[in-house]
Amino acid sequence: MGQPDGRGLMPPLFVAEISSNHNRNLDRCLDFVDTAAGIGCGAVKFQLFRLTDLFAPEILARSRRHRQRQAYELPPAFLPALAERCRRQGLLFGCTPFSLDAVARLAKLADFLKIASYELLWTPLLEACAATGLPVMLSTGMADAAEVGQAVSVLRRAGCRELTVLHCVSAYPLPPEQANLAAMDSLRRALGTKIGWSDHSRQPGVIHRAVHRFGADVVEFHLDLDGEGAEYGPGHCWLPREMAAVIRDAAIGRAADGDGIKQAAPSERADRDWRADPADGLRPRRPVRRTFPGDDES
Numbered sequence: 001m002g003q004p005d006g007r008g009l010m011p012p013l014f015v016a017e018i019s020s021n022h023n024r025n026l027d028r029c030l031d032f033v034d035t036a037a038g039i040g041c042g043a044v045k046f047q048l049f050r051l052t053d054l055f056a057p058e059i060l061a062r063s064r065r066h067r068q069r070q071a072y073e074l075p076p077a078f079l080p081a082l083a084e085r086c087r088r089q090g091l092l093f094g095c096t097p098f099s100l101d102a103v104a105r106l107a108k109l110a111d112f113l114k115i116a117s118y119e120l121l122w123t124p125l126l127e128a129c130a131a132t133g134l135p136v137m138l139s140t141g142m143a144d145a146a147e148v149g150q151a152v153s154v155l156r157r158a159g160c161r162e163l164t165v166l167h168c169v170s171a172y173p174l175p176p177e178q179a180n181l182a183a184m185d186s187l188r189r190a191l192g193t194k195i196g197w198s199d200h201s202r203q204p205g206v207i208h209r210a211v212h213r214f215g216a217d218v219v220e221f222h223l224d225l226d227g228e229g230a231e232y233g234p235g236h237c238w239l240p241r242e243m244a245a246v247i248r249d250a251a252i253g254r255a256a257d258g259d260g261i262k263q264a265a266p267s268e269r270a271d272r273d274w275r276a277d278p279a280d281g282l283r284p285r286r287p288v289r290r291t292f293p294g295d296d297e298s
Contacts, residue, residue, distance in 0.1 A: 011254055012196075012211050014247050015043040015094065015137075015220040020072030021229025021237065022046070029078055030085050031225060037089035039244035040251070044091050045114055045220065046074055046082060048106060049098035072230055076105060083109045094137070103128040110134060114220075117141030117170050117198075120151050130158035137218065138163065139198050141170030145190065152191050164218050165191055168198035173236040176203050184214040196220065200236040204246050211250050219250075 016036035086093035196218030197210035
């Protein structure tokens with residue numbers, strides 16, 4: 001997923017997670033796709049669940065709060081239109097399945113599948129995702145290293161050939177001091193996969209650190225259009241203008257990395273001979289003094 005830059009490096013893929021901020025409105029869903037493209041994302045991700053496939057019946061029977069989540073379901077009928085709009089906008093269309101039926105629905109529509117942190121332990125779902133042959137992203141919130149390693153082994157055995165593991169902390173919002181971004185290096189060494197960051201912090205500094213210090217291949221973030229989405233209230237969802245600045249600055253920072261060879265940059269080469277001459281400590285070097293035409297018009 002994604003294309004290398006001019007130095008052969010893969011820039012971060014920014015993935016706009018829509019969650020339930022679509023409010024079950026197709027026009028709003030399509031606005032999310034268009035907005036994500038406009039702020040510089042490379043992918044958009046929705047979630048496909050039915051409440052009865054998400055929570056055990058004994059929980060739903062006793063919890064009105066959980067039953068209310070039925071209002072957040074994405075209508076499956078929206079999927080073809082979303083996939084088409086993503087492709088028209090040059091975006092990858094991703095989706096998180098929360099049931100085996102959802103995996104089957106997405107197999108021929110999605111460009112990649114995302115496994116949510118809460119489903120990391122569910123082996124049949126991991127196997128079904130891998131069996132589609134699609135690239136898979138795996139979120140790792142709440143998991144320890146052994147659980148992540150086991151999930152990755154399941155995916156690989158089931159045929160997953162393109163896997164990105166996302167370091168994640170499942171707090172909404174996430175206190176930045178608990179981000180533990182250094183775990184990205186540990187996961188990269190242990191797993192040999194692409195590594196990314198799934199953000200719940202809504203802090204530009206956290207994302208920049210994930211990209212520039214820890215080399216995130218992917219940055220997933222929760223997006224809302226206007227502060228009116230179902231999940232905006234807790235404080236973990238970015239607004240378009242906020243994330244547009246982060247994506248722009250991340251691209252500028254990545255472009256500034258260079259090739260690591262210490263040498264004069266093209267923009268400063270003309271001034272090399274205007275440095276102090278070693279013989280007398282005066283500027284410019286003596287060859288320039290002899291040929292300098294001057295600019296005194298008196």
